[in-house]
Amino acid sequence: MPMSETEELPRALRGLAELTVTACHHWTDRTFSFTCERPQGFRFRSGEFAMIGLRDGDKPLLRAYSIASPNWAEELEFYSIKVPDGPLTSRLQHLKVGDSIYMRPKPVGTLVHDALLPGKRLILFSTGTGIAPFASTIRDPETYEKFDEVILTQTCRELHELDFGHHLVAQIREDELLSELVGDKLRFIATTTREESPQMGRMTDWLRDGRFAEATGAALDAETDRVMICGSMAMLQDHKAICEAAGMVEGSNSEPGAFVIEKAFVD
Numbered sequence: 332m333p334m335s336e337t338e339e340l341p342r343a344l345r346g347l348a349e350l351t352v353t354a355c356h357h358w359t360d361r362t363f364s365f366t367c368e369r370p371q372g373f374r375f376r377s378g379e380f381a382m383i384g385l386r387d388g389d390k391p392l393l394r395a396y397s398i399a400s401p402n403w404a405e406e407l408e409f410y411s412i413k414v415p416d417g418p419l420t421s422r423l424q425h426l427k428v429g430d431s432i433y434m435r436p437k438p439v440g441t442l443v444h445d446a447l448l449p450g451k452r453l454i455l456f457s458t459g460t461g462i463a464p465f466a467s468t469i470r471d472p473e474t475y476e477k478f479d480e481v482i483l484t485q486t487c488r489e490l491h492e493l494d495f496g497h498h499l500v501a502q503i504r505e506d507e508l509l510s511e512l513v514g515d516k517l518r519f520i521a522t523t524t525r526e527e528s529p530q531m532g533r534m535t536d537w538l539r540d541g542r543f544a545e546a547t548g549a550a551l552d553a554e555t556d557r558v559m560i561c562g563s564m565a566m567l568q569d570h571k572a573i574c575e576a577a578g579m580v581e582g583s584n585s586e587p588g589a590f591v592i593e594k595a596f597v598d
């Protein structure tokens with residue numbers, strides 16, 4: 332409910348943007364996405380996250396969320412897990428069109444082009460809702476100006492958890508402008524680990540046993556590949572070890588490298 336003009340905003344909420352929710356979609360019983368208004372003048376780089384959440388009395392209850400919408404879009408999109416007893420997501424999952432969310436309008440993050448050296452292939456490894464920052468990256472024209480090939484991977488436990496990613500890629504293919512921009516540069520490799528599907532297994536296993544090289548035409552190459560990784564802590568550590576074994580150096584905003592990592596945020 333938007334704040335009435337006469338109500339004074341509690342001190343803890345000042346500086347936060349109050350944004351109206353414009354759409355919600357429940358993908359599985361564990362995941363949902365929603366869009367909201369974008370504040371005027373709010374700029375972000377593809378792959379960044381912002382603190383968003385709800386009002387909890389006079390205080391905000393905020394968590395880090397990757398912005399899933401492209402940086403040129405009029406609205407902001409977020410993709411979230413539902414944690415049954417999570418302080419924020421247990422409430423956030425009941426969002427309806429017209430509700431308000433709060434956002435600290437200071438986006439940050441390392442899954443950005445600025446943190447990577449120039450390269451030929453951009454490989455985006457994700458598990459679960461870790462695909463969210465890459466939903467932005469794969470719709471950014473800069474991605475295709477900088478790289479000849481973009482490979483997005485997502486590994487989930489069950490088949491339906493891949494729907495968000497499949498829908499995203501289908502949307503790109505159906506969009507006249509985006510499809511022209513992306514051409515045949517984008518590949519989506521979607522795998523499951525706990526439900527039968529056409530492609531199974533963790534991407535870390537695919538990298539180790541040669542299935543990744545077979546599917547994409549080449550093993551990881553520190554000279555020409557640039558990598559972004561987003562998932563659980565354990566997933567990040569395993570992917571990081573594989574990148575380092577391939578001779579890659581981790582990058583940051585101040586010192587670009589061959590790969591960057593960021594935890595997928597949960598309650």
Ligand code: A2P
Pocket residue numbers: 458459486487488523524525533534535563565566567569570
């Ligand atoms: P698995 O089913 O073999 O654990 P979660 O929901 O636990 O975050 O997992 C999401 C997906 O990430 C699952 O398919 C899971 O596979 C996979 N996964 C979990 N840990 C790792 C890891 N250390 N490296 C690669 N993939 C992982």
